[in-house]
Amino acid sequence: xxxxxxxxxxxxxxxxxxxxxxxxxxxxxxxxxxxxxxxxxxxxxxxxxxxxxxxxxxxxxxxxxxxxxxxxxxxxxxxxxxxxxxxxxxxxxxxxxxxxxxxxxxxxxxxxxxxxxxxxxxxxxxxxxxxxxxxxxxxxxxxxxxxxxxxxxxxxxxxxxxxxxxxxxxxxxxxxxxxxxxxxxxxxxxxxxxxxxxxxxxxxxxxxxxxxxxxxxxxxxxxxxxxxxxxxxxxxxxxxxxxxxxxxxxxxxx
Numbered sequence: 472x473x474x475x476x477x478x479x480x481x482x483x484x485x486x487x488x489x490x491x492x493x494x495x496x497x498x499x500x501x502x503x504x505x506x507x508x509x510x511x512x513x514x515x516x517x518x519x520x521x522x523x524x525x526x527x528x529x530x531x532x533x534x535x536x537x538x539x540x541x542x543x544x545x546x547x548x549x550x551x552x553x554x555x556x557x558x559x560x561x562x563x564x565x566x567x568x569x570x571x572x573x574x575x576x577x578x579x580x581x582x583x584x585x586x587x588x589x590x591x592x593x594x595x596x597x598x599x600x601x602x603x604x605x606x607x608x609x610x611x612x613x614x615x616x617x618x619x620x621x622x623x624x625x626x627x628x629x630x631x632x633x634x635x636x637x638x639x640x641x642x643x644x645x646x647x648x649x650x651x652x653x654x655x656x657x658x659x660x661x662x663x664x665x666x667x668x669x670x671x672x673x674x675x676x677x678x679x680x681x682x683x684x685x686x687x688x689x690x691x692x693x694x695x696x697x698x699x700x701x702x703x704x705x706x707x708x709x710x711x712x713x714x715x716x717x718x719x720x721x722x723x724x725x
Contacts (some may be wrong), residue, residue, distance in 0.1 A: 472498065472500065472564045472565075472566070473497055473498045473500075473564055473566040473568050473584070473618075474498060474500040474501075474502060474558075474562035474563060474564040474566070474567050474568070474621075475494040475498040475500070475501045475502070475567075475568045475570060475641055476502050476504075476555060476558030476559065476562060476567055476568065476569045476570070477490060477494070477501060477502065477503045477558075477570055477572050478504075478508050478551065478558075478569070478570070478571045478572065478641055479503050479504075479505055479523075479569070479571075479572040480505065480506070480509060480515065481516045481520055481522075481523060481625075482509075482521035482675060482678050482679065483517055483571075483572045484519050484522065484523060484526075485675075485698070485723060485724055485725065486573045486575065486667060486723065487523065487526055487527075487572055488526055489525065489721035489722070489723060490570070490573075490574075490575055491526070491530045491533055492527075492573050492661050492721075493575050493576050493577070493578075493721070494568075494570070494576065495532055495533075495604075496576075496578065496580075496581060497562065497568075497576065497581045497584065498532065498564075498568065500532060500562060500564055501530065501532050501533040501534070502534055502536060502543060502558045502561050502562050502564050502587075503527065503533060503534070503535045503536065503572075503625050504535075504536040504538060504547075504553075504554045504555075504557040504558050504561070505520070505523070505535055505536070505537050505538070506538055506539075506540055506550055506553075506554070506695045507537060507538065507539055507617075508540035509559075509682050509696060510544075510547040510550040510551075510682065511543075511547075511598045511681075511682050512540065512542075512543060514538065514644055515582050519679070523535070534561070535674070536557055536561055538553075538556070538557055539693050541553075546631050546684060547630075547683065547684035548630065548631045548633050549629060551633045551684070552626050552627065552628045552629075552630060552633060552636075553562055553626075553628055554630050555569055555626055555633075555634070556626040556628065559621065559624045559626065562621065563710075564621070565620060565622075566588065566618065566619075566620060566621065567617075567618075567619055567620075568616065568617070569616060569617040569618075569619070569620045569634055570616050570664075571666075571668075572613070573666065573667040573668055573670070574598065574615045574616050574618075574664050574665075574666050574667075574668075575664065575666075575667065576652055576659070576663060576665075577657065577662075577663045577664070577665065577720075577723055579658065579659070579661070579663055580657070580663050582657070582658065583658070583663060584618075585659050591646065592620075592621065592646050592647075592648065593617065593618060593619035593620065593623065593641045593647045593648070594617075594618045594619075594648045594654075594655055595614045595615075595616065595617055595618075595634075595638065595645070595647065595648070595649050595655075595661075596614060596615065596616045596618065596655045596662070596663060596664050596681060597612060597613070597614055597652070597655045597656060597662040597664070598613050598614060598615045598616070598662055598663075598664035598665065598666040599662050599664070599665045599666065600613045600664065600666050600712070601667045601668070601669065601670050602669045602670070602707040602709070602712070602714070603669060603670060603671070603698070603703050603707070604703065604704075604724070605667060605670050605671060605719045605720070605721070605723040606615050606716050606717055606718065606719055606725060607703060607714045607715075607716065608714060608715050608716075608717045609707070609710070609712035609713070609714055610712060610713045610714065611710065611712045613666065614649060614655075615664055615666045616664055617634045617637065619637065619641070619646070623637060623640075623641060623646075624637065627711070633669070647655060657695035657706070665720060667723060669707065670723060670725060671725065672725050673695070673699040675725075676695050676698075676699075677692065677695050680692060680694075680695055684689050696707040
């Protein structure tokens, strides 16, 4: 069986129920480590944290691990790594699937995994990527998640590479399949993860760019303000992808 390790903060609560519902289809052990503070030190929203516990109470296979903030670090990757380390330590199964809460897995995953679960291998899976609304699906090839045997999960908290710190070692051992390969598609040749990273309201997207690890890379606040000054124009400001309009597969609410 698989333990799902879900990275989460209450800024992502709109994705939690869909994630739990889908993860429950392939995992009997969903571990959700949550820091008591956002990674910049701001205290978590207590009302939303209580709501998070209420949502998780409906899923007997889900457990929250609430952990203390350890002060400002040189980079936010420290806390992303710590979250996954805590998840690893509290997972009960030999396979671990590291996902952010906005990386939602399709129903076809179980069938795909059943023919691979006995392999000594790891996968970085192809995904669909979304922007602004859950109906705007980018025409692109991106990867997310990490499905890996637990025995390979040794986390360096100070690595800025986050999940990718495991990739090179696994790749060098010929034990990693990276995204973009047909092997990470389902039997219908569809990608199996829907990544709603930038599906946000104005307020929520603004909070994301103020707090995330790449906050100094660009003037994100200006880009968010410009984006929400008009309807979606078919291009995102992160990568400049083009888009198809699709159904809202998991009834995500912005």
